Amino acid sequence: MTLALALEQLLNGIQFGVMLFLMASGLTLIFGVMGLINLAHGSLYMVGAFVCAYVTGITGSFWLGLVAGALGAAMMGVIVEVLVIRRLYQRDHLDQVLATFALILILSEGTAWVFGSQPLWLDIPSVLKGSIELGSVIYPVYRILIIIVGFLVAVGLYFLISRTRIGMRIRAGENDREMIGALGVNISALYTFVFAVGAALAGLAGALVGALQSVEVGMGEPVLILAFVVIVIGGIGSIKGALIGAMLVGIVDTLGRVFLPSVFQWFMEPSAAASMGSALASILIYLLMAIVLAIKPKGLFPANA
Amino acid sequence: MLKPNLYLNLNMSRESWVNLSLLILMVLAPVIATVMDEVYYVNLSTRIIIIAMAAVGLNVALGFGGMVSFGHAAFFGLGGYVAGIAALHSFEGTLFLGLIPGTDQMLLIWPAALIMAAIIAVLIGAISLRTQGVYFIMITLAFAQMVYYLAISLTTYGGEDGLSIILRNNIVIGDSNNPLHFFTLCFVALLVSLWLTHRMMGSRFGAALTMAKLNETRLATAGIEPYSIRLVAFVMSAMITAFAGALFADLNGFVDPSMLSWHRSGEIIVIVVLGGVGRLFGPIAGAIAFVLLETFLGGFTDRWQFFLGLVLLGVVLFARGGLIGLMTGNARHG
Numbered sequence: 351m352t353l354a355l356a357l358e359q360l361l362n363g364i365q366f367g368v369m370l371f372l373m374a375s376g377l378t379l380i381f382g383v384m385g386l387i388n389l390a391h392g393s394l395y396m397v398g399a400f401v402c403a404y405v406t407g408i409t410g411s412f413w414l415g416l417v418a419g420a421l422g423a424a425m426m427g428v429i430v431e432v433l434v435i436r437r438l439y440q441r442d443h444l445d446q447v448l449a450t451f452a453l454i455l456i457l458s459e460g461t462a463w464v465f466g467s468q469p470l471w472l473d474i475p476s477v478l479k480g481s482i483e484l485g486s487v488i489y490p491v492y493r494i495l496i497i498i499v500g501f502l503v504a505v506g507l508y509f510l511i512s513r514t515r516i517g518m519r520i521r522a523g524e525n526d527r528e529m530i531g532a533l534g535v536n537i538s539a540l541y542t543f544v545f546a547v548g549a550a551l552a553g554l555a556g557a558l559v560g561a562l563q564s565v566e567v568g569m570g571e572p573v574l575i576l577a578f579v580v581i582v583i584g585g586i587g588s589i590k591g592a593l594i595g596a597m598l599v600g601i602v603d604t605l606g607r608v609f610l611p612s613v614f615q616w617f618m619e620p621s622a623a624a625s626m627g628s629a630l631a632s633i634l635i636y637l638l639m640a641i642v643l644a645i646k647p648k649g650l651f652p653a654n655a
Numbered sequence: 656m657l658k659p660n661l662y663l664n665l666n667m668s669r670e671s672w673v674n675l676s677l678l679i680l681m682v683l684a685p686v687i688a689t690v691m692d693e694v695y696y697v698n699l700s701t702r703i704i705i706i707a708m709a710a711v712g713l714n715v716a717l718g719f720g721g722m723v724s725f726g727h728a729a730f731f732g733l734g735g736y737v738a739g740i741a742a743l744h745s746f747e748g749t750l751f752l753g754l755i756p757g758t759d760q761m762l763l764i765w766p767a768a769l770i771m772a773a774i775i776a777v778l779i780g781a782i783s784l785r786t787q788g789v790y791f792i793m794i795t796l797a798f799a800q801m802v803y804y805l806a807i808s809l810t811t812y813g814g815e816d817g818l819s820i821i822l823r824n825n826i827v828i829g830d831s832n833n834p835l836h837f838f839t840l841c842f843v844a845l846l847v848s849l850w851l852t853h854r855m856m857g858s859r860f861g862a863a864l865t866m867a868k869l870n871e872t873r874l875a876t877a878g879i880e881p882y883s884i885r886l887v888a889f890v891m892s893a894m895i896t897a898f899a900g901a902l903f904a905d906l907n908g909f910v911d912p913s914m915l916s917w918h919r920s921g922e923i924i925v926i927v928v929l930g931g932v933g934r935l936f937g938p939i940a941g942a943i944a945f946v947l948l949e950t951f952l953g954g955f956t957d958r959w960q961f962f963l964g965l966v967l968l969g970v971v972l973f974a975r976g977g978l979i980g981l982m983t984g985n986a987r988h989g
Contacts, residue, residue: 449971455964629808636801647786
């Protein structure tokens with residue numbers, strides 16, 4: 351029983367970690383290539399979820415909605431990049447924080463304007479509604495799908511960046527933007543592309559998670575902050591760091607919430623243990639981050655920047 | 656064209672004139688409101704003053720020290736929670752942690768808020784200042800989230816719902832329930848924090864802090880360690896913001912975790928930048944603009960934050976130097 355519970359929670363942790371990886375990989379890619387800190391990444395996640403819910407509602411196909419969510423977020427990403435973000439690459443981090451904070455306000459209120467303030471609900475196809483038996487654990491198919499999608503994205507990103515021509519340009523852009531410009535690469539198109547990829551990943555994450563919870567304005571913000579924690583732990587600019595950081599944060603957070611209260615019960619009375627345990631669980635990942643940064647100020651896998 | 660400081664033929668810069676007008680405006684508004692018996696506007700002015708003070712605190716770290724703290728709401732809320740918790744224990748006659756009695760005396764609450772803020776700021780600052788740039792922004796954000804979630808899990812003190820201050824805390828030198836008295840109290844607190852900031856920046860310490868921002872290698876070469884200079888500035892900055900938080904709790908008669916939220920941290924940064932980073936009176940211009948936008952746009956449309964976002968975007972992209980920069984015609988940045 352306890353083992354099955356532990357295994358199930360471990361899977362939950364991995365699923366949460368995969369979702370964080372989809373967010374964090376875009377953030378870290380954008381930071382690594384363009385040096386931009388993008389607070390509005392959570393808004394792109396929200397846009398993805400809303401577009402997915404809307405398209406699924408109209409066409410009745412969740413798969414179409416999922417694709418539309420990722421594409422919609424990518425399109426929003428391109429619009430935002432061309433209109434605003436492009437002017438921020440040469441600015442300092444304070445300007446980037448402020449301008450993208452402004453974008454959060456605009457995108458959140460804009461979404462509420464278009465879709466109303468009521469949360470939307472996203473229904474998943476019946477194929478994905480069941481559960482399957484994995485040894486002693488019965489686990490929902492949909493969450494397994496999220497895990498699979500996340501790992502496919504990780505593998506895909508790896509190939510995109512290390513095996514393709516455009517990936518080579520992205521890596522070159524991280525190292526020396528003037529030089530690849532001088533070699534005839536259209537940098538601004540490359541930057542727009544990278545931003546769109548990051549946005550599409552965020553939109554995909556939002557669309558996938560939208561079916562687990564309600565689709566509402568502001569849904570991206572808690573995830574955004576966790577994604578920041580992930581990339582700070584992993585080392586900003588490193589996709590490998592984002593993957594390991596995301597797994598670490600996802601598993602530690604999920605297991606902490608489930609097991610800390612019972613751990614505290616060994617030496618405290620139940621009600622005090624429950625409140626102490628949940629208090630500690632909610633700050634566990636921030637403690638993890640503080641410890642990592644106190645030991646390695648540039649994260650676990652510092653990028654070459 | 657005459658040069659600005661020859662204008663009116665007085666030995667004051669145009670920025671000083673703008674600053675002076677801001678101060679006069681801030682005093683006149685609540686006095687006129689009191690005469691016209693509009694308590695709402697007196698409280699609105701008090702709100703501006705308190706928010707300005709929170710931003711004056713952040714300006715020490717952000718504007719003068721170049722430390723982009725994205726977690727100052729932690730200190731703002733901390734000050735608020737000290738006031739709220741002290742008032743609760745005083746009201747119920749119970750003990751904090753079973754040890755310390757509550758109080759409803761502001762003159763005791765304020766030092767407590769300042770000391771708490773200093774302790775927490777030393778802890779947060781000591782770790783955060785080991786990092787720089789984006790890492791600093793994010794680690795301060797993460798620490799603030801930590802404080803936020805701690806406050807939510809404090810069910811004794813209201814958890815997510817927050818904590819009411821049933822009777823506004825008292826002060827021996829006036830009637831804190833009189834809106835104009837309370838305004839005056841907050842105004843004096845703001846002046847003191849401005850004066851302290853001004854004195855600090857004029858001192859040797861201020862010179863060292865400026866140099867820590869501009870070129871830390873040079874500072875280190877001069878035999879001064881940048882880390883400790885920054886840490887002291889960070890702690891001072893946190894204390895001023897916490898003081899504002901304690902006043903804010905008493906103004907609203909209410910504290911809740913939203914005082915600690917990362918949106919609040921963002922807003923304080925917005926106010927500093929809207930007014931003009933690293934200008935003594937920048938936070939005041941910023942707070943006036945922000946609260947007026949919030950109040951009047953908010954009365955006009957529920958979606959006022961959409962327009963706030965547009966204004967902010969415009970300021971960041973086109974008006975470097977903030978409102979004070981616009982008014983003095985001298986854009987300056989960072």
